[in-house]
Amino acid sequence: xxxxxxxxxxxxxxxxxxxxxxxxxxxxxxxxxxxxxxxxxxxxxxxxxxxxxxxxxxxxxxxxxxxxxxxxxxxxxxxxxxxxxxxxxxxxxxxxxxxxxxxxxxxxxxxxxxxxxxxxxxxxxxxxxxxxxxxxxxxxxxxxxxxxxxxxxxxxxxxxxxxxxxxxxxxxxxxxxxxxxxxxxxxxxxxxxxxxxxxxxxxxxxxxxxxxxxxxxxxxxxxxxxxxxxxxxxxxxxxxxxxxxxxxxxxxxxxxxxxxxxxxxxxxxxx
Amino acid sequence: xxxxxxxxxxxxxxxxxxxxxxxxxxxxxxxxxxxxxxxxxxxxxxxxxxxxxxxxxxxxxxxxxxxxxxxxxxxxxxxxxxxxxxxxxxxxxxxxxxxxxxxxxxxxxxxxxxxxxxxxxxxxxxxxxxxxxxxxxxxxxxxxxxxxxxxxxxxxxxxxxxxxxxxxxxxxxxxxxxxxxxxxxxxxxxxxxxxxxxxxxxxxxxxxxxxxxxxxxxxxxxxxxxxxxxxxxxxxxxxxxxxxxxxxxxxxxxxxxxxxxxxxxxxxxxxxxxxxxxxxxxxxxxxxxxxxxxxxxxxxx
Ligand SMILES: [Fe+2]
Numbered sequence: 001x002x003x004x005x006x007x008x009x010x011x012x013x014x015x016x017x018x019x020x021x022x023x024x025x026x027x028x029x030x031x032x033x034x035x036x037x038x039x040x041x042x043x044x045x046x047x048x049x050x051x052x053x054x055x056x057x058x059x060x061x062x063x064x065x066x067x068x069x070x071x072x073x074x075x076x077x078x079x080x081x082x083x084x085x086x087x088x089x090x091x092x093x094x095x096x097x098x099x100x101x102x103x104x105x106x107x108x109x110x111x112x113x114x115x116x117x118x119x120x121x122x123x124x125x126x127x128x129x130x131x132x133x134x135x136x137x138x139x140x141x142x143x144x145x146x147x148x149x150x151x152x153x154x155x156x157x158x159x160x161x162x163x164x165x166x167x168x169x170x171x172x173x174x175x176x177x178x179x180x181x182x183x184x185x186x187x188x189x190x191x192x193x194x195x196x197x198x199x200x201x202x203x204x205x206x207x208x209x210x211x212x213x214x215x216x217x218x219x220x221x222x223x224x225x226x227x228x229x230x231x232x233x234x235x236x237x238x239x240x241x242x243x244x245x246x247x248x249x250x251x252x253x254x255x256x257x258x259x260x261x262x263x264x265x266x267x268x269x270x271x
Numbered sequence: 272x273x274x275x276x277x278x279x280x281x282x283x284x285x286x287x288x289x290x291x292x293x294x295x296x297x298x299x300x301x302x303x304x305x306x307x308x309x310x311x312x313x314x315x316x317x318x319x320x321x322x323x324x325x326x327x328x329x330x331x332x333x334x335x336x337x338x339x340x341x342x343x344x345x346x347x348x349x350x351x352x353x354x355x356x357x358x359x360x361x362x363x364x365x366x367x368x369x370x371x372x373x374x375x376x377x378x379x380x381x382x383x384x385x386x387x388x389x390x391x392x393x394x395x396x397x398x399x400x401x402x403x404x405x406x407x408x409x410x411x412x413x414x415x416x417x418x419x420x421x422x423x424x425x426x427x428x429x430x431x432x433x434x435x436x437x438x439x440x441x442x443x444x445x446x447x448x449x450x451x452x453x454x455x456x457x458x459x460x461x462x463x464x465x466x467x468x469x470x471x472x473x474x475x476x477x478x479x480x481x482x483x484x485x486x487x488x489x490x491x492x493x494x495x496x497x498x499x500x501x502x503x504x505x506x507x508x509x510x511x512x513x514x515x516x517x518x519x520x521x522x523x524x525x526x527x528x529x530x531x532x533x534x535x536x537x538x539x540x541x542x543x544x545x546x547x548x549x550x551x552x553x554x555x556x557x558x559x560x561x562x563x564x565x566x567x568x569x570x571x572x
């Protein structure tokens with residue numbers, strides 16, 4: 001089997017930069033658990049789709065072999081730096097560029113010194129691959145791509161991995177409900193900003209736990225709009241596509257607020 | 272200390288293509304030119320800025336997006352290489368800038384007094400966004416005037432356009448008060464494109480001007496209508512039409528810089544000087560100036 005594990009995680013830096021804040025620490029602990037599960041699944045490569053890497057023209061794939069730098073989040077700069085040290089599975093990334101182009105999704109590799117690596121990708125790398133043992137494939141969220149196209153991207157990435165005999169872990173990085181606190185809060189009291197959105201998140205998580213893909217696919221468009229979900233929940237579309245459109249159940253390692261928005265750490269059990 | 276004042280405002284859009292077309296030594300990517308109409312527009316704006324002799328340039332950029340409040344660069348020296356995430360093939364620019372921290376702090380404090388959430392950006396490793404850098408390079412490539420960099424709070428997208436722009440209006444008022452208290456002679460830069468419909472593919476080479484034209488005719492008509500009103504000094508009418516313009520032309524002024532600047536200048540019914548208009552990958556860009564000294568609304572140095 002090509003896909004050996006799959007995860008959905010939040011891309012906010014808050015659990016990483018301030019895990020001693022109890023609500024955020026719970027998410028950080030869940031991310032650690034997900035990281036252990038990922039390692040135990042023994043992938044050759046981790047494929048990461050992050051909502052925060054925004055593309056507009058093409059589908060972008062990182063093709064620089066080694067990314068090592070410090071990033072400072074645009075909004076959460078006061079919490080300090082986000083160091084990263086990421087190796088790229090360039091063979092798989094290059095293959096994905098060719099394959100997505102062949103599928104009619106215009107794609108490009110990016111290989112530039114100081115190309116901005118998004119916070120979500122860095123959070124995924126730092127929690128799930130802390131010692132930088134495994135190479136990554138990183139791809140962008142093109143804002144003009146819809147759910148179907150994003151599922152297709154996940155499918156294509158896995159098909160290429162299979163051709164190269166790679167075992168892969170899939171990581172979709174993005175938030176759940178999107179209402180946030182716009183003002184400064186007492187971070188120890190952080191909670192989901194909207195009760196309605198909290199209900200929606202819980203409903204979706206419970207459908208995932210049951211592996212009820214059919215109902216999920218029905219509910220996701222409504223969930224995305226009513227709960228202001230990060231980028232239309234396309235990170236889940238990518239994961240779903242990568243899993244071949246199905247999974248048997250999911251484990252919620254953590255769920256909670258990140259400055260009012262919903263964050264969940266999920267591990268999917270494959271079909 | 273004499274009272275500070277805003278001496279001019281510029282609509283100063285930030286397509287990185289303009290830097291790429293100019294081939295300054297700071298930019299790694301090299302071109303055979305391109306987008307001359309807009310670059311010549313900036314040449315005129317540069318000459319005018321030279322005469323204005325401001326103490327400080329304030330720039331509001333849509334590519335520093337913040338969710339919790341309006342942020343201000345607050346580190347005296349910032350440097351690094353800025354790579355545009357959308358056009359990394361065109362823009363890899365080594366920058367070094369000096370921040371007017373005192374004025375930034377005043378803007379931040381007065382904004383908070385006026386009810387906004389505001390924050391200083393104090394992390395020395397911060398990467399300044401490419402919108403800020405492109406606008407600053409195009410208006411003043413010497414980089415010898417201190418800067419106040421202001422983020423675009425996402426309120427016009429998170430809330431309604433109108434609610435978001437109300438916040439930008441308050442931000443403008445706070446900026447004006449801070450400038451007055453500071454004794455500085457300040458120039459404001461609204462880093463915004465007008466119609467933002469764009470092509471989804473780049474020509475080869477990107478500077479092939481045979482491929483450059485408005486992506487959307489309706490959007491182009493909107494741009495001409497708004498520019499004509501601005502040239503006539505019909506500021507009130509422009510702001511009445513603004514939400515409709517934003518909606519129908521997908522205009523980048525939604526992000527707030529244009530409203531911030533006009534609010535800070537107290538929405539003068541003053542004819543703007545069009546330095547030039549051009550499209551970049553199909554989007555509409557105008558370089559325009561409101562010179563408050565020439566209009567008798569501010570004093571010459
Ligand atoms: Fe822009």
